[in-house]
Amino acid sequence: MSLNLSWPAATMRAVVYHGTPFEMMVQDVAKPAILNETDVVVRVTTSAVCGSDLHIYRGYMGGAVPWTMGHEAVGYISEIGDAVSSFAVGDYVIIPDTVSEDHLEMEPRSKEYFGFGNSEMGLGGLQAEYARVPFAEANLIPIPLTHETANSTIERDYLTVSDIFATGWAGIDYTGFEPGDSVAVFGAGPVGLLSAYSAILRGASKVYVVDHVKERLDLAASIGGIPINFADKDPVAQILASEPDGVMRAVDCVGMEALNSSLEMNESIITQQMVDVTHFKGGMGQLGVYRS
Template sequence: MKAVVYEGVPFQMTIQDIPKPVILDPNDAIVRITTSAICGSDLHVYRGVMGGTPPWTMGHEAVGYISDVGSAVSSLAVGDYVVISDSQSHEELDLKPEPQTYFGFGLPDVLDGLQAEYARVRLADQSLIPIPLTHETTNTTIEQDYLTLSDIFATGWASLDFAGFQPGDSVAVFGSGPVGLLAAYSALLRGASRVYAVDHIQSRLDRAASIGAIPINFRDEDPVAQILALEPNGVMRSVECVGMEALNSHLKKESDITIKQMVAVTHYGGGIGYIGVFKAHVNSPGAPLGSSIAPDITFPMSDFWEKSLSLRAGGVDPREYAPILLDLIESGKAQPSFIGSAVVEIDDVPSYYESFNRGEEVKVFIHFP
């Protein structure tokens, strides 16, 4: 089968023929992937700052149908359409929280990624998210909508929970890539009074404006000053959807700039959600440029304390948010595929990593015929 493979060379993705996965455990399922995508966090790998031991298959977002199941799988059958969550279940019964493990980053005990024609999913009953599609009812757009449940819609929605969002709150979203756009979209769906979308790429800001957010270009002027000019008391909630490769107004990396801006712009007693990936891999063979990302940042603790702010950061388990987001999509209340800017076939993926890295794409979906 064809797959997108990273071999540890920054700014280079390859298309390779690799063995099709097979059932290795009674709890496994094999999924024939019909739609995958390039995620913003895949760019951390592409840029050589994150990842494990190469080579590995890229990708952690996918929709498809089950082509084979192990003998112990009870809730799924061949032909069922599913979303593959970006992270895997650890055990059949989780009695305590554990760190999440993700597809497609070359890390220990993690399956290969989902930018491929097939994938093996362990603990399929727990890991897969069934969706109401069949071979007769599926189409490209609806698959793109459902694909966002695997990571980015769930992550954008959760960022508001991390910040303590309540209906009527004002929100500043730092970063208007796919996750940031869906965080802004989620805030509007949930009844935010005003949503500010911060970025420097005009096409992304235009897309944010199209859903009702107020665009803030941080290259024009300090985003804190721009937001406070419109929101003199600050916003109640700020969310970070950029992560460790955040840029300053000169488009130079400054990993702590967004946390400083969020503390500055958030109202007394407000909350901050930080879901941008911040995982420095300084000594990994798959991240030869990992040392360019410091694992520590400067934190404005005095202002944070004085303003009685709260902060929650980390990854998101999409399965936790699947029921509510499935209902929004199925009922037609949410169409998260609006973020899409290109639909490509797998042979074109390396060139679209390049254009996505240059900021020329918002979201690239991969179609498998």
């Protein structure tokens, strides 16, 4: 018999996408329940918005509508299945963006995403009051918080581990990075900034960050990155002026909504620019999402 620390209501509030670009709704939906003995239900206390959510919001990707949005969250366990022994009701956890039957690893054999509307496991989204997490012991990440110590500021410190920071860090891994390497990060959104920060933390010699939004480039400079504004001048020329042989590593943190210098969409431009700025026998990593 599963333990329960949740409100008795059969519905909850959630952000729902109905298939109309640029339109999201907050509405009542069915509250998740334990379906299998390896499940837990988490009371979501902090959630985030990802660039992937923006692709859906703008109508570029997604599954069969409607579905609940979001795939990054922190919360505490409110219900627990009979086969779950590593967690208890009340434990605070990070919910990763993907769920797998395997233990956490870089490339699980099978995985599904929260909040994309195409889950065979019946996953909902995490921009909701509650979420069911299958195979909880293989997927949830415990964090040292309690009801007495948790607050929104502390939870945000853990929240990016769910996806944004973990993804940015993995993007550097994908390039074959070694300490001392020079790096170019294309895109200075949250993932791009945290990818750049990951490279800096890991000992990069220089980290160039390419974008056109001044506020983002200012943030990149504040963490030690070298800002490159592609709207002012060709970013390849700017980087090669300082790195004539190219950088050793490059990361795409933009994807399908990439823009050229005229701020017109050009889906292939980042891939070409990474090839142009990367040193012979260097490495590239792709984090940006593409349709095919």
